Amino acid sequence: MKLTRRILAGVAIGGYVALTAGAAWAKTELTFWSWRQEDKAFYQDIIKKFEAKEPEILVKFETYAPENYQTILSTALAAGRGPDVIQVRAYGNLETIATPGYLLALDQQNAPELANFPAPALAAETLRADGKVYAVPFAMQAQLVVYNKKIFKDAGLNPPKTWDELVTVAQALKAKNIAPFANGTATAWQNETIIGGLLSSMLGKQFEEDIVSGKANFTDPRFVNALAKLKDISQYFSPNFTGVDYPSSQQFFVAGRAAMFAGGSYEVANFKSQNPALDLGVFPAPVLKAGDQALIATYYDGGYAVNAKSDKKDAALKFVRFLATPEYGTAFTNTLKNLSPIKGIKVEDAITQDVAKLADNSMSYLMLVRFRYQEPSGSVLLQANVQKMLAGQQTPEQAAAEINKGIATYYKPFQK
Structure with a gap:
């Protein structure tokens, strides 16, 4: 609601009105939607800092369940409603709401803070059809392995560097009645994060280049063999892992009942908030x-x-520009343990510093970055078929063939 200046009270004296309570000045109230329910306390604190800088603007923060967010948001925007400021996803999911014209295009004139970001970050928030940026990027995430340092130390183990070392570590932990991995596969999307965390080194940058150029497809032996390795290591996942959903796998790790969690760097802050006593570390895919x-x-x-x-829009732009400053990026990184892509931030947290160093050697989180623009989404194909493979319903070769078949329906390099 936008309030206009008004006379609160007055007394008529000789044909004039004497003000008794003064005037109330306008305040603009913005609505800000997000799917990051676990980050609510952080955003509420950030909003207080922004409102202190901009006392004429109020921001109301609202969150929705991650699995329902995109649908709720799209429905509201299609009806001409929705929030003033929107936390949007990237790549293909951005395009679904930018293409219909629901978002305001940003440029160096209305958002000069875009200069604070590297080109790949801006590309993730760019609509390919017009080349315009539609959002200020908020995080660079990494898929890797989070591990419990105390469990490793007590077991006399070091983080594995090779796949054979990973198998040896898993065997040693299991022999001590310690679950090697907390991961379950009942929540379909978790299967994609597991692949990113465990198989990236095995697949490699050259595989990604070959896939993008069309020199290879997902029936390539490199991909099939990597899936076979994943199938083998899954015996060390959470007990009865095919029936364990994402929240349950998180709680299993937080409780200190498992040594490793294959997933995102974004897990660290959540794990630590639930169990501050956890001593955690990270390592790349073996x-x-x-x-x-x-x-x-x-x-x-x-x-x-x-x-x-x-x-x-003017007030919304002020808030979005604030969310693009090094001041914000530093707070975001050090509070949520997620790497802000904003240039000039100071990373204080030791684990986040480790993630930043590991990011110097990375490949794309392949399906999200490359194949989530059209249907059937590469992510959905990967998640569903790997889930079946790990449940024993498909072989690695069959899973790879189904993934490739779906992407080939629209990806011309695979249609040769």
């Missing part, structure tokens, strides 16, 4: 053989956008 390059899988998680139909 290489197939010593001497190979260890990699993590990275992507840009999303951004902050302005609703094109908001009648408070």
Whole structure:
């Protein structure tokens, strides 16, 4: 609601009105939607800092369940409603709401802070059809392995560097009645994060280049063999892992009942908030053989956008520009343990510093970055078929063939 200046009270004296309570000045109230329910306390604190700088603007923060967010948001925007400021996802999911014109295009004139970001971060928030940026990027995420340092130390183990070392570590932990991995596969999307965390080094940058250029497809032996390795290591996942969903796998790790969690760097802050006593570390996906390059899988998680139909665009832009400053990026990184892509931030947290170093050697979180623009989404294909493979319903070859078949329906390099 936007309030106009008004006379609160007055007393008529000789034909004039004497003010008794003064005037109330306008305040603009912005609505800000997000799927990051676990980050609510952080955003509420950030909003207080922004409101202190901009006392004429109020920001109301609202969150929705991650699995329902995109549908709720798209429905509201299609009806000409929705929030003034939107936390949007990147790549293909951005395009679904930018293409219909729901978002305000950003440029160096209305958002000069875009200069604070590297080109790949801006590309993740760019609509390919017009080349315009529609959101200020908020995080670079990494898929890797989070591990419990105390469990490793007590067991006399070091983080594995090769796949054979990973198997040896898993066997040693199991022999001590310690679950090697907390991961389950009942939540379909978790299967994609597991692949990013465990198989990136084995697949490698050259595989990604060959896939993008069309020199290879997903029936390539490199991909099939990597899936076979994943199938083998899954025996060390959470007990009855095919029935364990994402929240349950998180709680299993937080409780200190498992040594490793294959997933995202974004897990660290959540784990630590639930159990501050956890001593955690991270390591990249193990290489197939010593001497190979260890990699993590990275992507840009999303951004902050302005609703094109908001009648408070000026205020919304002020808030979005604030979310693009090094001041904000530093707070974001050090509080949430997620790497902000904003240039000039100071990373204080030791684990986040480790993630930043690992990010120097990375490949794309492949399906999200490359194949989530059309249907059937590469991510959905990967998640569903790997889930079946790990449940014993498909072989690695069958899973790879189904993934390739779906992507080939629209990806011309695979249609040769």
